[in-house]
Amino acid sequence: DIQMTQSPSSLSASVGDRVTITCRASQIISSYLNWYQQKPGKAPKLLIYGASSLQGGVPSRFSGSGSGTDFTLTISSLQPEDFATYYCQQSYSTPHSFGQGTKLDIK
């Protein structure tokens, strides 16, 4: 199975900050990397698929990059509604494993 490792596990930032979360796969997964946002008590929401494609309705301040084994999610200017937990997921081979999550909270 492919292991997904996110860093950092938690992050404190302020409104307006630029934030980057990284995700590393234990083997090459091409661009089969997806990012989700989850707020407390809610289902996850797809933000980015295929490493860099923005899901419809997601604000353009979210962007994704990378291929192979190393990927990043960047939020260009944090908004109050962005404080949440973020997960990466590989969909290269089953089981389509998730990273452990990165909790982003207010500094």
Next chain:
Amino acid sequence: EVQLVQSGAEVKKPGESLKISCKGSGYIFTTYWIGWVRQMPGKGLEWMGIINPADFDTTYNPSFQGQVAISADRSISTAYLQWSSLKASDTAMYYCARQGFGGYFDYWGQGTLVTVSS
């Protein structure tokens, strides 16, 4: 509008059986795989498995193989997750989600909380 609506919260005793459901609407149910994701209290997301409602082809995470069963009924656009003998460690929120063509989950159900306690 695509929607996945899950069945309500369940409280069960260890050893009991359970089947929870996920009804899709707003799209052709047999066109997309449906997956199940576990989230234990305070923990991350775990990919459990997926089913193709068109032919009932199913792929399980080895960690969940034999512990749960995933099924579907095309006639009512509904997928299921089933346990034959629950354990306390099955206590979690369970999400169903529609799998897009790149393997990502593009639409999610609201979640079903399963509590197993004696």
